[in-house]
Amino acid sequence: MAVAHPRLDDDPRAVEPSLGHLARGVWHRAVVVLGVVVVTVAVALVVTAQSSRTYEASAEVRVSSGNLPSADGMSSAEANTLLATQVQYLQSSQLANDVAQRLAGEFDVIQVLVEGVPESQVATITVVSSSAEGAARAANTYAVAYDERRDAAVVEEATARAQQTEGQVERLQARLEELQAQIDEETERVNGEIARITIARDAAARVGTVLEPSDVIQPNTSFLNALQGQYSDTASQLGLATTRLEEYRQVAQAANGGVAIVSAAEPPAAPSSPGAAQVVALAGILGLALGVGLALLLTALDRRLRSARDVAAVAGPLDTVGPAVGRPDPAALTVDGMSLPPLTGRTVDSFLAPALWLAQAVEGSGRNRVLVTSPREPQSAAPALAVALARCGRSVVLVDADLRNHGPAVLDPTRRRGLSDVLLGEVLLVDVLVDVEVPGSGSLRIVSAGREEADLAALGSSEMGRLLEVLGRDADVVVVSGAPCRVGRELDIAPVGVDASLLLVTLGATVRDDLDLAVAHVQRAGAPALGVLVVDPDLRGTGHGAVPGRRRAASDSSSVPSGSSAG
Structure with a gap:
């Protein structure tokens, strides 16, 4: 459950675009500015080449x-x-x-x-x-x-x-x-x-x-x-x-x-106009002005969330934690055909603090079957969060319920059996549970998505609810990696049996309106959002933090295994 805290959306600085926001927007759109400059100079040169000389x-x-x-x-x-x-x-x-x-x-x-x-x-x-x-x-x-x-x-x-x-x-x-x-x-x-x-x-x-x-x-x-x-x-x-x-x-x-x-006048050796150097200089200045203006306009019209403060302003009373590294390390761990982030390294390290926050949020609430999803864009943070929870001493089960995209738990070409096969009654749950060894006192088991031709409607069946209930009794946290809440113009089917959710917001990709829609969607699905985890695709280093004014993710060092860092 969420803990009460000051709301940043009451602070006008959190919602009004600042000069710094506009400057960052122009910087992120440097390619647009450069493109406008190049096009302007090219057009000027073409016009100059075709114009008569004087x-x-x-x-x-x-x-x-x-x-x-x-x-x-x-x-x-x-x-x-x-x-x-x-x-x-x-x-x-x-x-x-x-x-x-x-x-x-x-x-x-x-x-x-x-x-x-x-x-x-x-x-x-x-x-x-x-x-x-x-x-x-x-x-x-x-x-x-x-x-x-x-x-x-x-x-x-x-x-x-x-x-x-x-x-x-x-x-x-x-x-x-x-x-x-x-x-x-x-x-x-x-x-x-x-x-x-x-x-x-x-x-x-x-x-x-x-x-x-x-x-x-x-x-x-x-x-x-x-x-x-x-x-x-x-x-x-x-x-x-x-x-x-x-x-x-x-x-x-x-x-x-x-x-x-x-x-007396002498015939000039070169034409006075058009002068290529002067034309390029003037066209470059004009193109730069147009490019910056276009970048500012795009920034002002851009509805994507660009910073953790923007996310906090839209999330309202929900806790906002992170940011965490959004790009998994190249060297991935493959367990029984399932691709997971490495058990050590900056990706998992940046998820330790969000994992501790999630563990504390579900303890004593009776809600430990947590759907990890995103408003629209595909998410790949659920495995890293599950590994981080296990490293923090929790018993964790990771279920790949993204039957549409086979989500972050990418299967090998053999397409081993998994969740979809259990829901169809072809195999037992125990047959698809795979133990993964992680450092620390915790444990991690994973359930892959199963066959690619799985029926999406199975996620809304009573069998899905019973399966998650069974897993929830034997684990501290069941992390259900779901598909994005919105696929195209339709809302995706939320798995039956989840009783809480964690929304992943990718900076520079998630749109404000989509986040509002996702919060309402998981609430109607019976899995109210515990909070919002900010994922920064361009984050460097191993640090993490929380948005100023929000309740920080728990960072009790006693809960972090030795040799690990909470960020």
Whole structure:
């Protein structure tokens, strides 16, 4: 019978998936993650191999606005925005159409990228094309077209400014002529006034008279001075305009827009895309992310029990013991055709503590005919448990009642007689009991399953009940190795005569719902579950333990034979 203990399913940590649980799930599904990565990389490589190759080539030009440095100079705002406006112009549809006409459809231009460096006023023109020669030709054509368009813009502006300056020169020359005429007229007037005063002064001197101050007033020359100042300023303006006109004419004749091709594009030796290394790296990262995501999803949806704590959470009030080694050692003991785990070694050692717990559970309860079964997956722990019970000093009978699969007690090719033959009345029970020698003071006898063509319905007969009753009177514990509770979608037939059961849960194989169904099934069969034994197929070492918070399996050293270990 089960002993009262705290229930782990009241602890939310026992049922809620933790980060550690998810991490273990991803680790257990490393093959899935690796497979997704491999598939993703393979698909990426196939797509890359089938995709067309592209090439990139770059030419560098020192940009220019295509405007003349006027006498007023370029403002700081214009200097700051020069590169940005020219980069935009290099990517304009106007220039693209010009380049397309120059290439005349000989090469295709997939994409044009322009980047500028403000410190050097240099723009890099990168052209993507389907051929190496086409990429280089197009990049150089962009540079040449830009240079010629800037040259044409300078010639156009220089010519326009020259025409404007010619008109300005003509106007200044006409003004100078007008001012010169006014100066000549005003000079003549001033000179006439001076001559008049001089004559009057000479006449007065000859007659010895003195002229009145009003008669010798000097002529006003302020207007003449103003005219001369205007003439000087106009002459200066005319000189500057004439110089500027000559500069504009020289610029128009030179046709240099200030653009300089710093470096010409060369045909690339290798395609820029697709790059196998880059594709593999990106596909690997994407595949890893998808693989981990898929593993996390599978872990979250996985209903299989992965740890003893998971088992305790589902088992409810049932005792949970173990884990025990789930993979029998290769060197098995064959007794009269029946294959058993070795009498020594880690497999049986890991079952000593569960065996002591089972022995204490059946003592004094009047229930010693224990069905060892599993929810769905085939179990092979019953022989190891029987051997461990015998080593602990108990009188044990192991009955192979798995008539469907011939269970863990695998028969030799001769198919010796066993349980099915007794149930059919062909042999007596004493004829099929086989004694097995084990270390310690206990004893072990086994009853094999019998012939392969046995009738499964015989397990539910009254004869099966009487047989187990007889064995139970002569033994401390009768271990009945049964088939899984559920075979396919149907519940298996539980042997008549068992009065208790022990459910084996294999970590990584048993599903939560199957464990609940198995508990209810053995209860209806009259063999209520004493507890749940956790079997770990991947357990290493000889240790065993119990789930924290559960009652540990009995480990009274006095009950363990000398030379053995309870784990």
